Amino acid sequence: MKLWQKDYEPDRTVERYTVGEDYLLDQELVEVDVLGSLAHATMLQRIGVLSAEELARLRAALLEVLELHRRGEFTLRLEDEDVHTKVENHLTERLGALGKKIHTGRSRNDQVLVDLRLYTKRFLHRIAHAVLDLCEVLWSFSDRYRMTFMAGRTHTQPAMPSSVGLWSAALLEALLDDLALLRAAYELNDQCPLGSAASYGVPLPLDRALVARLLGFSRVQNNVLYANNSRGKFEAAVLFALVEVMLDLSRLAADLILFGLPEFGYFSFPPEMYNGSSIMPQKRNPATLELLRARTSTAMGYLFQVLSIVRALPSGYNRDFQETKAPFMRGMALALSSVQVAAHLLRHLQVNEEALRRGCTPEIFAADRALELSLQGMPFRDAYREVARQLDRLRPDDPTEALRKRAHQGTAAQLGLEGIRAWMERERRDWTERERKLEEALRRLVEGEA
Numbered sequence: 001m002k003l004w005q006k007d008y009e010p011d012r013t014v015e016r017y018t019v020g021e022d023y024l025l026d027q028e029l030v031e032v033d034v035l036g037s038l039a040h041a042t043m044l045q046r047i048g049v050l051s052a053e054e055l056a057r058l059r060a061a062l063l064e065v066l067e068l069h070r071r072g073e074f075t076l077r078l079e080d081e082d083v084h085t086k087v088e089n090h091l092t093e094r095l096g097a098l099g100k101k102i103h104t105g106r107s108r109n110d111q112v113l114v115d116l117r118l119y120t121k122r123f124l125h126r127i128a129h130a131v132l133d134l135c136e137v138l139w140s141f142s143d144r145y146r147m148t149f150m151a152g153r154t155h156t157q158p159a160m161p162s163s164v165g166l167w168s169a170a171l172l173e174a175l176l177d178d179l180a181l182l183r184a185a186y187e188l189n190d191q192c193p194l195g196s197a198a199s200y201g202v203p204l205p206l207d208r209a210l211v212a213r214l215l216g217f218s219r220v221q222n223n224v225l226y227a228n229n230s231r232g233k234f235e236a237a238v239l240f241a242l243v244e245v246m247l248d249l250s251r252l253a254a255d256l257i258l259f260g261l262p263e264f265g266y267f268s269f270p271p272e273m274y275n276g277s278s279i280m281p282q283k284r285n286p287a288t289l290e291l292l293r294a295r296t297s298t299a300m301g302y303l304f305q306v307l308s309i310v311r312a313l314p315s316g317y318n319r320d321f322q323e324t325k326a327p328f329m330r331g332m333a334l335a336l337s338s339v340q341v342a343a344h345l346l347r348h349l350q351v352n353e354e355a356l357r358r359g360c361t362p363e364i365f366a367a368d369r370a371l372e373l374s375l376q377g378m379p380f381r382d383a384y385r386e387v388a389r390q391l392d393r394l395r396p397d398d399p400t401e402a403l404r405k406r407a408h409q410g411t412a413a414q415l416g417l418e419g420i421r422a423w424m425e426r427e428r429r430d431w432t433e434r435e436r437k438l439e440e441a442l443r444r445l446v447e448g449e450a
Helices: 012-019 022-046 052-070 083-103 108-144 164-189 208-214 224-229 233-259 287-310 319-347 353-358 362-375 380-389 399-404 417-446
Strands: 149-154 157-163
Touching: 022 052, 022 083, 022 108, 022 208, 022 319, 022 417, 052 083, 083 108, 108 164, 108 224, 108 233, 108 319, 108 417, 149 164, 149 353, 149 399, 157 164, 157 362, 157 399, 164 233, 164 417, 208 417, 233 287, 233 319, 287 319, 362 380
Parallel strands: none
Antiparallel strands: 149 157
């Protein structure tokens, strides 16, 4: 039976279309749906809707669902429609009329909201730690190659002396900034929507603060209408933060593809990291990097899909929201796998210092020469033009010495890696503590200690 079913059988064509792939996506939401039901049932007992004995029986049946799920024996089918229906029907099969009481005071609307909020919080812990793992790889790489010469480029043309360390540390700091966006998305999601029902609450003395505490949320999402209106909005905030991460990975991929060309030869990977060609025996194709670059567009598409779905919806629940689930969950999975593969690639990245030094051509030092003349008293604009007239007579500097001269904050000789290390450690502690608090609250809920 559908939760909404009455005295007729649903039309099968309509059923297939309206269910879509929800039942497949919801397979990942079984655990969080059970956790939400445990908290809701506990609250119903506290306000007198359920007896202590009824709560105990519901708890046992819900924990049975968790165990079946962990054994791979709780599989959703199209006729189940979604995880909420599957779980409630299981409770009714086991407990009869008592199983039908679990839905008192809530709607599938606030159920799916709380499921996605819990799922998202757990995902954000995973992606934050994955980003920090990538940062660890980048920090070590930047430290090792902090004074390895590399031509700095603007408009893709040789511009000024730079280093491999400066190049990689730029990505490192970008990813650490991305964590601030992930943290903001986390704070948005850290609001418990249960009790909002179908956008307007219910005439029962629901203890929403208790449910929020049981589920490890920092606060209740106060306005019951806004709780439903925020669906899609919060998902878009998460996807936006993930797109920022993907944009940084896309630039990394573009750089490594370019600088890995035979004409450059700055970077390379072991042979097993490349794909080959079905016709050209000599080919070593950077296919993983190309896909990393392309999948950034896919991630952006997921974000815009969610925004487009919710952009013109009236207040209250609308079935359109169902269509935000697939791009949201796929966008999260894509970002996580992309961060993980980027870290894997960088652990195997090889640096060709000889090829990098070949980029140490005389024109790289043109701006340095102009600055030297200006320090001797010549106005900089005159020095600029003087050097421009003598470009064919420029000589290259010692590249290491040129990098040492760049010693102000944030330059090749002063990357600030020690401060960045402290920044990374703070981020790791903060994300670990968020995860610990959530999982401790959920453990207590499952074990009946809450």
